Amino acid sequence: MAVQVVKVKRPEAPLSRAQPWIAVLTGLWVSTRHFFKSFGQYARGRQNFVVNFPEQRLVQPPAMRGMPVLVQMENGKERCVACGMCEWACPTTCITIFPAETNDEVERYPQVFDIDMSRCMFCGLCEEACPEEAIVMSRQVEISSYSRRGSMWHKNDLLVPAAQLKTRTDYLRRQYDRQ
Numbered sequence: 311m312a313v314q315v316v317k318v319k320r321p322e323a324p325l326s327r328a329q330p331w332i333a334v335l336t337g338l339w340v341s342t343r344h345f346f347k348s349f350g351q352y353a354r355g356r357q358n359f360v361v362n363f364p365e366q367r368l369v370q371p372p373a374m375r376g377m378p379v380l381v382q383m384e385n386g387k388e389r390c391v392a393c394g395m396c397e398w399a400c401p402t403t404c405i406t407i408f409p410a411e412t413n414d415e416v417e418r419y420p421q422v423f424d425i426d427m428s429r430c431m432f433c434g435l436c437e438e439a440c441p442e443e444a445i446v447m448s449r450q451v452e453i454s455s456y457s458r459r460g461s462m463w464h465k466n467d468l469l470v471p472a473a474q475l476k477t478r479t480d481y482l483r484r485q486y487d488r489q
Contacts, residue, residue: 372481375434375447378425381479382469389472390444392420396436404429405436420465427453428461443482446475 361368378396381389392409410421434447448470455461472479 370449372477374449375432375437376449376451377427377432377447377453377463378430378436378445378468379448379450379470379475380423380465380468381444381446381475382471384472387414388419388423388444388465388469389442390420390423390440391442392418392423393441395439395441396445399435399439401433401435402429402431423465423468425463425468426461427463428458437482443479446470446478446482448475448478 383389392407394407394409397403397405397407404426406422406424406426407420408422409418411417412419432447436445437447453461453463
């Protein structure tokens with residue numbers, strides 16, 4: 311089978327010599343405009359575009375997703391019933407759950423609940439999959455460690471009282487009502 315190649319001659323687009331310079335000057339104009347706008351805010355006493363991080367913190371919106379934590383009930387136990395939905399929904403498989411039986415009104419609880427924070431991508435799918443609101447994305451983002459072993463968080467490390475997570479849980483409940 312013979313293949314025939316057809317060459318199409320297209321006219322070249324005429325580029326003027328001024329076009330690259332117009333692009334450079336436009337970029338310089340945008341940068342200069344933003345510089346003087348920021349300088350004007352500084353001269354008027356507004357210094358809100360600089361945050362001295364350790365001393366000052368940004369007010370973060372309720373939709374902000376930090377590290378996932380377990381919600382602790384008033385009696386000190388976790389709200390989790392070890393259904394495994396968060397473990398199943400996690401795309402990076404960083405959650406490990408081993409369920410155990412109990413005689414309380416909650417029939418199961420997680421004997422082992424580990425999250426490998428070095429693999430977690432803070433997507434929030436575990437939070438959406440949980441039917442009990444037992445795992446919630448907190449506002450904590452400063453979770454660095456010096457070793458790989460330090461990035462493995464166990465159940466006791468992940469337990470946070472429900473009162474500290476009120477902003478996030480209220481946001482989630484408003485989102486459920488909206489749908």
